[in-house]
Amino acid sequence: MDKPLNANRLRTHFSLIKLIAWTCIFLGLILFFSLHYPHSSPSNRLKYLEDSDWKYQILNSGRPKSRNGFRVLVTGAAGFVGMHVSTALRQRGDGVVGLDNFNGYYEKSLKRAREDLLKSKDVFIVEGDINDGVLLTKLFKLVKFTHVMHLAAQAGVRYAMKNPGSYVHSNIGGFVSLLEVCKLMNPQPAIVWASSSSVYGLNKKVPFSEIDRTDNPSSLYAATKKAGEAIAHTYNHIHGLSITGLRFFTVYGPWGRPDMAYFFFTRDILKGKQISVFEGLNGFTVSRDFTYIDDIVKGCLGALDTATKSTGSGGIKKGPAQLRVYNLGNTSPVPVSKLVNILEKLLKVKANKVVSPMPANGDVLFTHANISLARRELGYKPTTDLQSGLKKFVAWYLDYYKPSGKKSSV
Numbered sequence: 001m002d003k004p005l006n007a008n009r010l011r012t013h014f015s016l017i018k019l020i021a022w023t024c025i026f027l028g029l030i031l032f033f034s035l036h037y038p039h040s041s042p043s044n045r046l047k048y049l050e051d052s053d054w055k056y057q058i059l060n061s062g063r064p065k066s067r068n069g070f071r072v073l074v075t076g077a078a079g080f081v082g083m084h085v086s087t088a089l090r091q092r093g094d095g096v097v098g099l100d101n102f103n104g105y106y107e108k109s110l111k112r113a114r115e116d117l118l119k120s121k122d123v124f125i126v127e128g129d130i131n132d133g134v135l136l137t138k139l140f141k142l143v144k145f146t147h148v149m150h151l152a153a154q155a156g157v158r159y160a161m162k163n164p165g166s167y168v169h170s171n172i173g174g175f176v177s178l179l180e181v182c183k184l185m186n187p188q189p190a191i192v193w194a195s196s197s198s199v200y201g202l203n204k205k206v207p208f209s210e211i212d213r214t215d216n217p218s219s220l221y222a223a224t225k226k227a228g229e230a231i232a233h234t235y236n237h238i239h240g241l242s243i244t245g246l247r248f249f250t251v252y253g254p255w256g257r258p259d260m261a262y263f264f265f266t267r268d269i270l271k272g273k274q275i276s277v278f279e280g281l282n283g284f285t286v287s288r289d290f291t292y293i294d295d296i297v298k299g300c301l302g303a304l305d306t307a308t309k310s311t312g313s314g315g316i317k318k319g320p321a322q323l324r325v326y327n328l329g330n331t332s333p334v335p336v337s338k339l340v341n342i343l344e345k346l347l348k349v350k351a352n353k354v355v356s357p358m359p360a361n362g363d364v365l366f367t368h369a370n371i372s373l374a375r376r377e378l379g380y381k382p383t384t385d386l387q388s389g390l391k392k393f394v395a396w397y398l399d400y401y402k403p404s405g406k407k408s409s410v
């Protein structure tokens, strides 16, 4: 009689242990996710949206300091271009609220350092994703944005081989989510956003002009930017949103992006690491129309200043609205080998370089912008050559990273 009773007790005992173990695992997982994604749970986010200090910072940051200043929402404000554009807007008296999800595509500490810099200039960055419609609507409720400078995106061509979903998430889903909120506003803001020179894809005709074909992208990144241009057309056509797309050409400068060649060449040259300089078939020289950040910022401000108002409200179009696309380049392509020579001289270190064939990862062989349209309509006039721009970048790099030993002198 005792035996089955014991067996039953034992079974209950083990079930209890199992239950406790599963509960611990479950609670552990909840703890892990809430620590790693602090704003991802709805209840957490709603609390955050009601925080009065948070609201105060947004209101303060979004308030223009000059009489006719704009109120601009800058997405991707902790990014390279976003930080510079936000600074310039705030410096001239506009109200600026940043939005960035601080993703880990490249070192987060650099994004946080940019955030600190913006904080010192009275610009607050909201931490959140452009796919979060509730958050976007809340921001528009707090500040009647006159303009949106949309720079948040998954940038970089090569990373699409590893994480294609991130391009669709930010460059397509995120853009649509932002436009969905903008279209419902009354008044609707005017939107200026970053497309890319990569939309010219495999085009052979140079310099690239806005009227050239852009239907042969060579990377997923380019395809999502091209999709963005088509999406912009739709929201302009149906909802009367004023939208300006800017096709940036290889932007470089202080506070730049660590995934870009000029940046990691600098890091690797200083470390004495080998760098690969790619060439095309039959020794074709790879070159880029490197454009200095201050010139790009002037182009962005020119686009914001010449943007006319959106014509719709509450999602309904009231008349035709402005739809524009401009190249913002330097119109002076430089071979990548020359970029390396300039860096060697500025860093006073000989690069350990190998020339190798360009891998098939979506990169194009050359870019060259025709900027006459932007010159005419935005007053865009780049003034910084690669040598002078890299000098400023290297000075910033050495100051920011304070690299210890240099390897070998030129």
Ligand SMILES: NC(=O)c1ccc[n+]([C@@H]2O[C@H](COP(=O)([O-])OP(=O)(O)OC[C@H]3O[C@@H](n4cnc5c(N)ncnc54)[C@H](O)[C@@H]3O)[C@@H](O)[C@H]2O)c1
Residues within 6 Å of the ligand: 075, 076, 077, 078, 079, 080, 081, 082, 099, 100, 101, 102, 103, 111, 128, 129, 130, 131, 150, 151, 152, 153, 154, 155, 156, 169, 170, 174, 194, 195, 196, 197, 247, 248, 249, 250, 251, 252, 257
């Ligand atoms: N730098 C260039 O050479 C270049 C060239 C062509 C086009 N562009 C475009 O210009 C814009 C700015 O580029 P950048 O060089 O400053 O890149 P960046 O990566 O430094 O900045 C983009 C910022 O957007 C944020 N972000 C990404 N996805 C987001 C999301 N879903 N929600 C909220 N924030 C998000 C990132 O955290 C990042 O801080 C991008 O749209 C990029 O595609 C840049």
